[in-house]
Amino acid sequence: NCPSLRTFQNGTIEKSEFVRATGEDEKRYYRITTAPIHGETGNVRYVLELIQDVTEEKTLQAQVVQASKLAAIGELASGVAHEINNPLSSISVCVEEMAELVRSDEADEQEILECIDNVRREIYRCKQITTGLLNFSRKEEPKRVPTDVNQVMKNVALLVRYRAELSRKQIRYEYGEDLPLILAHPDELAQVFLNILINALDFTPSGGQIEVKTALDGRSSLVVEVRDSGCGIAPRDLSRIFSPFFTTKPRGKGTGLGLSISKRIVERHGGTIEVESEKGKGTTVRIVLPTNGSRSPLNGTGIV
Ligand SMILES: Nc1ncnc2c1ncn2[C@@H]1O[C@H](COP(=O)(O)OP(=O)(O)OP(=O)(O)O)[C@@H](O)[C@H]1O
Ligand SMILES: [Mg+2]
Known part of the structure; x- marks a missing residue:
């Protein structure tokens, strides 16, 4: 070699x-x-x-990746706060209810236990959101780990849900069953999915639909597809969308780095990313990732 x-x-x-x-x-x-x-x-x-x-070049590259990650999180911050506020309100209602039950003479143990269960569930939900966010904003881990692509997508779904709701866009998820785990950096994959989903949301008008699908692709790879019904990409732009800093967003709105970083991450995982688009009709982003052949069932604990 x-x-x-x-x-x-x-x-x-x-x-x-x-x-x-x-x-x-x-x-x-x-x-x-x-x-x-x-x-x-x-x-x-x-x-x-x-x-x-090329140490300086590598350092700068890592800084750009980190900065764009933080920018994506910044954009989603209000949505995430909202996602955490909902369970917090439920917890507060449950706690009041428990206090009421304990104060009253007819304290029913069963009812109190139900309240405690509710509180537990809501705390679990908050923890998942904050853990997802913390993992995502962390600098990239050097080690790849067996990763459940569906779970990564579910965590990302949580981060974009509020943004979709606000702009009245519907995201439908179709998770493939029994997908094998893949050897990957989960945070990096999350960054890719987030970039693609934010693009789909940004370029789809209000009332539009976005479909997300994960599935096996032959024997040794799996595919993640995000299809939107948005404005589409002009043929002359299609060859440039993966170039760093290429953006059609208004000045100051987009960095034009989302897709170029995503491509780099996917390729580092031995995968490919392709975009098909028709102006005025919509865009489909297709990511194919190699699996290491081992099959492992999902635990089905997704919360979205
Ligand atoms: N789903 C999509 N529908 C239509 N155009 C898209 C879509 N995804 C990407 N594009 C085009 O590709 C360009 C580059 O996308 P990229 O994600 O790299 O940067 P950006 O979205 O413009 O900026 P940022 O990601 O920083 O917000 C976009 O400006 C847009 O022209
Ligand atoms: Mg983008």
């Missing part, structure tokens, strides 16, 4: 990257480019090797 050797053998220009620990908590990233220099007979005579220190 030596780039110089490959260049020597095939005459191709090769690029690869490696990382070196330079201190306890410090790493530096290097990019090697090798190019052939041909002799008179056309064979490869020398190999030119260029080593670049």
Whole structure:
């Protein structure tokens, strides 16, 4: 797996990257480019090797990803606050009811237990929302873990629900059953799903429909599809939507980074992302992710 050797053998220009620990908590990233220099007979005579220190580039990239994540969360903050307010109100009602029951003479143990159950359920709901948010805003974890794509989507669904409700757009979810777990960064996948769903919401007029579907795709991959009935993308823009900073949103509204970051994340997971669109009719984003072949049933604890 030596780039110089490959260049020597095939005459191709090769690029690869490696990382070196330079201190306890410090790493530096290097990019090697090798190019052939041909002799008179056309064979490869020398190999030119260029080593670049790309640590700053990597750091900046990570900062951009983190900043766009936080921006997405910022946009959703009011919705999330609302999602937490509802269970809090129920908890407060339940607690009042319990106090009332205890004060009155006819305190019925069964009724009190029911109230406690309600409170437990609502606390669980709040915890899921805040945990989802905390996980999402965390800087990316270096390790991939077995991940339930449906659960990731359910957490994201919770974050966008209020925004959809406010703008009178309906999101329908169709979760594939018995999907295998995949080896992934759940927070990064959440970021991708969030970007795609926010796009679908932003580019769909009030009253529109969005369909989200997860399913197996053949034997060794699964597919996540988000279909909207929005304004669609003009053919000449379709080739540019994955470029960083390409946006058709009004000035100051969009960064144009959502799709380019999503593409990078999906490709780092060995997957693909494709967009099909017809102006005026709607857009479908299709993400295909490889599975590691192991099948594991879902636990069915989704709360959306
Ligand atoms: N579902 C969609 N319907 C119509 N156009 C879309 C859709 N998704 C993406 N686009 C087009 O692709 C462009 C780039 O999308 P991207 O998510 O990268 O950036 P953005 O949405 O403009 O900005 P940001 O993600 O920061 O809010 C959008 O400006 C829009 O023109
Ligand atoms: Mg976007």
